[in-house]
């Protein structure tokens with residue numbers, strides 16, 4: 001058939017993902033995570049992640065094929081995350097993808113990780129709304145992008161802003177640690193916040209009139225993290241208990257408020273009618289509600305894939321691979337580099 005069957009490989013961080021997609025149909029999404037090996041370090045350790053990818057790659061690949069009920073010979077193209085991400089982690093996925101492309105005689109597509117977080121939405125909601133404003137929030141990135149062509153061709157992906165220090169997910173993880181919650185902290189803060197109320201007015205980074213002049217669509221979360229740390233320390237010094245749920249709710253509100261404020265402002269400024277949210281933090285329940293609420297005030301629609309598709313996986317890479325094939329993009333050469341910083 002002319003609907004492409006694409007296998008996607010993702011190894012930019014701590015998830016080894018192999019996804020198989022036919023058109024907009026998700027056939028398999030096998031993910032092996034090394035998150036537990038990193039937990040005691042409070043963050044992802046690159047060397048540990050690379051070794052884990054090497055061990056998980058072939059079993060994950062086999063699991064994906066089995067679930068999808070396809071053999072490697074059925075696949076029309078191989079897509080792989082070529083960056084951004086941890087260099088050593090990316091290399092494992094890129095090397096595996098090259099080996100497959102070479103041995104199967106199928107085209108290879110190196111794809112951008114951020115664009116994949118956007119493309120994955122079509123597995124749930126159908127054809128992407130282009131142009132749209134993408135808000136990508138995860139442990140490694142917090143970006144606002146104008147997406148008119150998800151394959152990146154013809155300046156189809158224009159970065160409007162990004163974090164100038166910590167990523168949103170990183171802030172969630174650091175504050176969780178401060179509150180004695182396990183890593184990764186985002187889901188724990190989300191859960192704790194539901195039991196608390198927004199009682200503390202934590203700072204909103206880069207929202208002063210002066211900051212907005214230079215950083216209208218940029219984010220900063222390190223000042224917020226420090227403010228939470230100081231607040232908690234002051235409590236402890238006074239010998240008073242820390243109201244974990246209220247701190248979690250107040251911190252989460254500060255993060256979501258700035259993210260949504262700037263995303264809606266960017267969408268309105270760019271004149272787009274859809275906001276697409278992606279990345280691990282898109283699983284946050286408050287972020288989902290607030291984005292819907294404020295976007296609706298401007299007649300803007302919001303698309304958020306289900307949480308399992310928001311975190312890193314191989315299906316997102318395959319989904320973008322399908323667009324590369326369908327839109328006739330040129331395959332990558334077999335000397336495709338991994339670009340950790342692109």
Ligand code: KG4
Nearest residue numbers: 138139140169184186280281283284311312
């Ligand atoms: O996209 P992802 O799986 O990996 C990266 O590319 O970073 O995102 C992981 C991040 C972690 O920082 C995690 O704490 C955060 O997403 N996260 C959440 C929630 N679920 C995951 N943050 C806030 N609320 C959540 N419900």
Ligand code: ZN
Nearest residue numbers: 138279280312
């Ligand atoms: Zn990601």
